[in-house]
Amino acid sequence: MKLFDISLANLKRRKAKASFILIGLLVGVTAVVAFMSLVDTLTRDINHKLEKYGANIMILPKTENLSLTYGGMAVGGISFEMREILQKDLGRIKGIENAANVAAVGPMVLGSIKVADRNVLLAGVDFQVAHILRPWWKIKGQSPGENGILPGAEASRILGLGQGDALDVNGRNLEVSGILEPTGSQDDQIVFASLKTAQQVLGKEGRISMAEVAALCAACPIDDMVGQISGVLPDAKVMAIRQVVKGRMETLGHFNKFAYGLSLLVMLVGGLVVLVTMMGSVRERTSEFGIFMAIGFRRRHVMSMVLFEAAVISAIAGVVGYFMGLGATKLTIPFFTESIDVGLAFDPVLALGVFVVAVTLGLISSAYPAIMAGNLDPNEALRSL
Amino acid sequence: MGYIEVENLMKEYGKGEAAFMAVKGMSFQIRQGEFVAVVGESGSGKSTLLSMMGGLNTPTEGRYGVDDIDVYSLSLDQRAKFRMEFLGFIFQSFHLIPYLTVMENVMLPLAIAKIKSREKTDMAREALKHVGLSDKEHRLPSEISGGEQERVAIARAVVNNPTILLADEPTGNLDTKTSREIMDLFHTLNGEGITIVMVTHNAGCSKEAHRVLCVSDGLISEQKRLQKVVEYPFGLEAAVDLYSAENVTVQ
Helix, strand or coil, X not given: CCHHHHHHHHHHHCHHHHHHHHHHHHHHHHHHHHHHHHHHHHHHHHHHHHHHCCCCEEEEECCCCCEEEECCEEEEECCCCCCCEEHHHHHHHHHXXXXXXXXXXXXXXXXXXXXXXXXXXXXXXXXXXHHHHCCCCCEEECCCCCCEEEECHHHHHHHCCCCCCEXXXXXXXXXXXXXXXXXXXXXXHCEEEEHXXXXXXXXXXXXXXXXXXXXXXXXXXXXXXXXXXXXXXXXXXXXXXXXXXXXXXXXXXXXXXXHHHHHHHHHHHHHHHHHHHHHHHHHHCHHHHHHHHHCCCCHHHHHHHHHHHHHHHHHHHHHHHHHHHHHHHXXXXXXXXXXXXXXXXXXXXXXXXXXXXXXXXXHHHHHHHHHHHHCCCHHHHHHCC | CCCEEEEEEEEEECCHHHCEEEEEEEEEEECCCCEEEEXXXXXCCHHHHHHHHCCCCCCCEEEEEECCEEHHHCCHHHHHHHHHHHEEEECCCCCCCCCCCHHHHHHHHHCCCCCCHHHHHHHHHHHHHHCCCHHHCCCCHHHCCHHHHHHHHXXXXXXXXXXXXXXXXXXXXXXXXXXXXXXXXXXXXXXXXXXXXEEECCHHHHCCCCEEEEEECCEEEEEEECHHHHHCCCCHHHHXXXXXXXXXXXX
């Protein structure tokens, strides 16, 4: 028999008290795991949703001229009457370190055309990647082919264009293949055509005005990607769409702060439960400790016994609490998001972290009761018999 | 090992006007292998004396020595080690740990000893055999009689082969027959060379000892050598030498 056998026997005997401490810690650990898992799941959910927002990096020609507002977002300076980027240069993006995170690269050529005596902005885009870069687009009709155009809702109304209408653009006959439904963005005022067609109409073959990049940034640092693209396109100005990135970071930051704050609070309460219960237990066992000391147990022996009991309960709380936390997350996640397939997998880092935190909390909370037990005067303790 | 020397031992409890002297200056020696009974009325100071002899209660004044060791000059940890190595305690109400089996209770002093598990078990079995409880090692204290609990307490007190056994009212809660059995056990242990100091109210039990220290109002009022001195393990001559030097009354 060793000291720890006595501790285990005591835990078995005082099941109610041990259970009370266990429940106190279990609630804390479960809550922490639930908060952490919830934040992790919601982070993935937010990232997933943000990726659906489309392009989050823009590539513009280096310029010191006018600034352009696009899609309600400040993206720097561009004058589409001046410098352009060579389309073939965009191929270098495939060679960057985080190339695997690039979901789509959408080159765009911009230029002014005259339709029914009005100046209209013609945008040539790659419709193959439009569903990634502009997932919110809904087209009444069909995407334009080589000889088609797609006016935005406002452009269609002002220019009086309907599906199937034909028009002459810089000497080329083009047909309205569809109408873009209102998006609430600048796209409503633009006439879109395929990149190649627009380049031909505008006389800008092989050149583009800008490019949009959709980066899958669940884990990748978008600023790093901006740096990498700048490296391969030194004549271009590459920038992240600030609002999206900033909004993402702020949202995740709020979630994290909330989760950590609440976790700290719950763990503090759990620690207090352990402290109060262990102090009660030590007082209840005064005579027992008196006997131990009378037969030769030293201060450290008595303290070790109290701390070992706390460590055993805390370890159980750490393991059970982790799985209960995962269960709680699974139950609560539908209240926070409806869109994600919640894959709650065993996370060894979180599991180990929670285990260590639980045991540490149990030991810290039991330190004072253990010192109290170790400092008992054996004679006084025996008189309480 | 087991020679006890008490010199002008005093113990004061409380402070100021509430202070009172429980032990007012006791001096005596107990030779190795002696069986001494300490008798006296409630509040006379005998239990305080025993707790001081157990290294549990620091005296206000005086010296308490076992062999060459000045017990109260030791640190708390050293004193705990002293208790483990030299002393065996038997408490009035047995004070077994209720959630440990008979075997585990007996092994308790060995829990902190650096010996192999197998050896600990053997020592505990030997102690239980000594008190005649080999067949009850897996029982809980609540599952055995009072007399058996006292025997377990004795086995626990002697399992680590102490040189001194301190017993506080060991028969206080037992009937006459069981008390007799416990006294027989004490004689057996004493015969093996263990020094026994027993606090008791029981006149019958006190007659079992070689010597009786009568305590009254915090002082040793009288020392009596009893007829049992013939059983003194070191012979009559040694006993006579001892008691004549200490002005002992012979009954």
